[in-house]
Amino acid sequence: MxxxxxxxxxxxxxxxxxxxxxxxTGSLSFRSGLYxxxxxxxxxxxxxxxxxxxxxxxxxxxxxxxxxxxxxxxxTLRQDLELCTALSKLTLMLSALEGTTLIAxxxxxxxxxxxxxxxxxxxxxxxxxxxxxxxxxxxxxxVAPIIKQLENFDANDMLGVGIFCHSLRYTSEKxxxxxxxxxxxxxxxxxxxxxxxxxxxxxxRRILLKPPKTSIIGVHCIEDEDYETFNIRTVQCAxxxxxxxxxxxRELGKVYAFGSDWPLLFGSMVNELKVLIDIHSEKKxxxxxxxxxxxxxxxxxxxxxxxxxxxxxxxxxxxxxxxxPSYVFVKGxxxxxxxxxxxxxxxxILSMISQVREEAIKRHGIWGEGDGKRDGPSSGLRIPIHASxx
Ligand SMILES: [Zn+2]
Numbered sequence: 038m039x040x041x042x043x044x045x046x047x048x049x050x051x052x053x054x055x056x057x058x059x060x061x062t063g064s065l066s067f068r069s070g071l072y073x074x075x076x077x078x079x080x081x082x083x084x085x086x087x088x089x090x091x092x093x094x095x096x097x098x099x100x101x102x103x104x105x106x107x108x109x110x111x112x113t114l115r116q117d118l119e120l121c122t123a124l125s126k127l128t129l130m131l132s133a134l135e136g137t138t139l140i141a142x143x144x145x146x147x148x149x150x151x152x153x154x155x156x157x158x159x160x161x162x163x164x165x166x167x168x169x170x171x172x173x174x175x176x177x178x179x180v181a182p183i184i185k186q187l188e189n190f191d192a193n194d195m196l197g198v199g200i201f202c203h204s205l206r207y208t209s210e211k212x213x214x215x216x217x218x219x220x221x222x223x224x225x226x227x228x229x230x231x232x233x234x235x236x237x238x239x240x241x242r243r244i245l246l247k248p249p250k251t252s253i254i255g256v257h258c259i260e261d262e263d264y265e266t267f268n269i270r271t272v273q274c275a276x277x278x279x280x281x282x283x284x285x286x287r288e289l290g291k292v293y294a295f296g297s298d299w300p301l302l303f304g305s306m307v308n309e310l311k312v313l314i315d316i317h318s319e320k321k322x323x324x325x326x327x328x329x330x331x332x333x334x335x336x337x338x339x340x341x342x343x344x345x346x347x348x349x350x351x352x353x354x355x356x357x358x359x360x361x362p363s364y365v366f367v368k369g370x371x372x373x374x375x376x377x378x379x380x381x382x383x384x385x386i387l388s389m390i391s392q393v394r395e396e397a398i399k400r401h402g403i404w405g406e407g408d409g410k411r412d413g414p415s416s417g418l419r420i421p422i423h424a425s426x427x
Contacts, residue, residue, distance in 0.1 A: 038058065038059040038060065038061040038062060038063050038064065038065065038371075039056065039057075039058060039063075039064040039065075040056070040057045040058070040059060040064070040065050040066070040067070040345075040347070040364075041054070041055070041056055041057075041064070041065070041066040041067070042054075042055045042057065042066070042067050042068075042069065042070040042347065043066075043067070043068050043069060044068070044069045044070070044351065044352065045069070045070045045071075045072055046069065046070065046071050046072070046326060046352055047072045048327060048330070048331040055070075057345070059343075059366055059369050059370070059371070060369050060370050060371075061370075061371065065347075065364065067347040067348060067349060067363070067364070068348060068349055068350050068351055069347070069348045069350065069351055069352040069355065070345055070346060070347045070348065070352075071136070071326070071330060071345065071346040071347075071348075071352065072330075072341075072344070072345050072346075073138060073139075073330050073331060073334055073341035073344040073345070074136055074137065074138025074139070074160075074330065074341075074344040074345060074346040074365060074366075074367070075135070075136045075137050075138060075139075075306040075307075075310075075329050075330060075333075075346060076137070076138070076139045076140070076141075076294060076295075076306075076329065076330060076332070076333020076334060076336075076337075077132055077137045077139070077140040077141065077295075077296055077297045077300065077305055077306050077309075077333075078141050078254070078272040078294040078295060078296040078333045078336055078337070079141055079143070079228070079254075079256045079272045079274055079296025079297070079298055080128060080132070080140055080141065080142055080143070080296060080297050080298065080299075080300050080305075081142075081143055081144050081298060081299055081300075082121075082124050082125045082127075082128035082129075082142050082144055082148075082149065082152075082300065082301065083114060083115060083121050083124050083125070083144040083145055083148070084144075084298075084299045084301065084302065085109065085114075085124065085301050085302070085390075085393075085394045085397055086107050086108045086109050086394075087105075087277070087280065087281070087299055087302055088101070088105025088106055088107045088108075089280055089281075089302075090106070094281065094282055094283040095234065095281050095282060096234055096235075096282070097233060097234025097235045097282070098204065098206070098230065098233040098234055098235075098257075098281075099206050099234075099235070100234070101234075101281055102206075102207070107403060108398060108402060108403065109397050109398055109401045109402055109403065110401045110402075110403050111173075112171065112172055112173030112174075113173065113400075113401045114397055114400075114401045115144065115145050115173050115174065116145075116173055117397075117400060117401065118145070118147055118148055118151070120393065120396065120397055120400065121144065121145040121147075121148030122148040122151045122152050122155075123393050124148070124301065124390075124393060124397075125142065125144075125145075125148045125149045125151070125152030125153075126152040126155070126156050127301070127386060127389055127390050127393065128140075128142070128152075128300050128301060129152055129153070129156055129159045129160060129162070130156070130159070130378045130379060130381060130386050131300060131301070131304070131305055131383070131386050131387075131390070132160055132297075132300060132305040132306070133158070133159065133160050133365055133372050133373050133378045134305075134361055134365075134373055134376065134377075134378050134383045134386065135304065135305035135306050135307040135308065135361055135362075136305075136306055136307055136346040136361065136362045136365055136373075137160050137305050137306045138160050138161060138341075138344040138345075138346065138365060138366075138367050138372070139160055139161040139162075139163070139333055139334060139337065139339055139341075139344070140160050140161070140162055140163070141162075141163040141164075141165055141199070141228070141296070141337060142162060142163070142164050142165065143165050143166075143167050143201045143228075144167060146164050146165075146166035146167075146180075146183075149162065149164040150164055150187075150196070153192075153195070153196050154192075154196070156379070157379055158370075158371075158372045158373075158378055158379050159195075159367075159372070160367060160372065161194065161195050161196075161197070161339055161344070161367060161368075162195065162196050162197070163196075163197035163198065163199055163226065163337045163339065164187075164196070164197070164198055164199075165198070165199040165200060165201035165226065165228055166180045166183070166184065166200060166201065167201045167202075167203055168180060168200065168201065168202050168203060168208050168212055168216065169202075169203035169204075169207050169208055170207055170208060170209055170212075171203075171207065177212050177215060177216070180200065181200075181219060184198050184199075184200055184225070185223070188223070188225070194339065194340045194368065195367075195368075197226070197337055197338075197339055198226070199225060199226025199227060199228060199254075199337070200216055200219070200220070200225065200226070200227050200228070201227075201228045201229065202216050202227065202228070202229040203229070203230060204229065204230040204231070204233070205229070205231070205237050205240050205241060205244070208229075210244050213229070213244055213245075214244065214245065217245055217249050217253070220249065220251050220253070221249055221250045221251050224251055225251070226254065226337060226338070227249075227251070227253050227254065228253070228254035228255075228256055228272075229253060229254070229255060229256065230256050230257055231255040231256065231257060231258050231264075231269070231271075232255070232257060232258045232259060232260040232262060232264075233257040233258075233259060233278075233282075234259070234281075234282050235260070236260040236261075236262055237260075238260075238262040238263070238264060238267060238269075241267065242267060248266070248267045248268040249268050250268075251268075252268050252269065252270045252336075253268065253269050253270070254269075254270055254271075254272060254336060255269040255270065255271045255272065256271075256272045256274065256296065257271075257272075257273070257274060257278060257286075258271040258272075258273075258286060258291065258292075259273075259278055259282070259284060259285050259286045261288075264291060265291075270293040270294070270336055271286070271291060271292055271293050271294075272292075272293065272294050272295065272296045272336075273285060273286050273292040273294075273295050273296070273313075274295070274296045274297065274298035274309075275295070275309065275312045275313055275316055276297065276298065276299075276303040276304075276308070276309060276312050277298035277299055277302075277303065279312070280303070285316065287316065287317075289317050289321055289324055289325070289328075292328060293328065293332055293336065294328050294329070294332045294333045294336050295309055295310075295313060295325075295328055295329050295333075296309075297309050301390055301394075306329060307356070307359055307360070307361050307362075308359060309329075310325065310329060310356050310359075311356065311357065311358075311359040313325050313329075314356060314357055319353070319357065322353055322356070326352075342368070342369075343366060343367065343368040343369030343370070344366065344367050344368070345364075345365070345366045346362045346364075346365050346366075347362055347363060347364040347365070347366075348360065348362050348363065349363050361376060361383060362376075363375055363376050365378075
């Protein structure tokens with residue numbers, strides 16, 4: 038397939054009238070393109086309810102975690118492999134339609150791996166099992182050997198693995214130290230929610246004593262602290278920070294990459310980029326694009342050859358307006374064609390998300406007569422997410 042692009046934005050500058058060749062036949066032409074594609078460096082595919090309340094803001098993540106009123110039981114939902122797999126697949130397809138060619142997923146890792154292997158067309162995935170001291174979540178002793186096995190599994194550059202310590206408050210200090218050691222000795226990826234409403238860098242310094250050899254992926258980091266000196270690469274999730282705390286990291290120099298955090302609530306990278314341009318201003322669009330593309334690949338050490346996103350408008354105009362790309366390629370193969378992934382449009386994916394959400398409330402709702410009994414027994418999941426008609 039021959040592709041012509043008027044303006045291809047790359048980390049090495051804008052290239053004009055570029056001709057590219059991809060797998061397949063035919064020819065296409067686009068007004069603009071991105072190489073490599075967009076990276077969602079932090080996403081929770083199983084969050085369908087953030088406990089958000091109209092007009093309410095929290096001062097930090099601990100207050101939000103302890104006082105939020107959820108509609109669904111988070112622990113039992115995380116153990117529902119069928120529902121979580123459906124949510125992971127929908128997250129991957131929604132993300133693809135917003136130009137995401139690489140996505141890092143936390144949450145139920147079994148569901149994420151199932152989705153990443155069963156779905157025909159999907160972005161590259163890095164799955165990061167969460168370590169949290171809470172019922173319903175696997176402890177490190179179970180997760181660590183699985184991660185080591187997965188690291189050796191050759192998924193043709195489409196599936197990576199890392200580990201995610203939930204936070205300084207909800208993951209034990211012992212586990213955090215062990216994870217950093219594992220990360221340092223095995224060159225493994227390690228992420229953590231950090232400094233989300235309260236400065237935590239000094240707490241982490243006290244726990245670890247010295248900076249880790251391998252960079253830690255610090256998610257949020259919205260305080261005025263020097264994360265880089267402690268070998269932390271930060272991921273900003275502007276939409277969720279603004280929704281929860283009414284503020285986010287304003288200094289772009291302190292941000293390494295971006296994440297959507299709750300894609301099923303706020304959308305994926307096209308939506309996030311629109312928010313980021315509003316926060317950091319249009320003048321910084323090139324810096325924003327670097328953090329939304331190549332920096333994400335560097336963060337997760339993932340190959341980006343063949344990963345492109347193409348728009349029918351000039352790039353700045355498309356991103357400012359939150360326009361989705363018409364074609365997305367991963368490893369040189371079309372992932373999105375004419376705004377569809379696996380044959381589904383964006384609106385069809387949104388409608389499937391609300392159906393799965395309703396089913397989740399039926400199975401795991403906590404405002405009814407009792408947990409999981411809100412509307413009587415569940416009718417079962419009837420969403421045909423086979424993704425084979427492309
Ligand atoms: Zn998060």
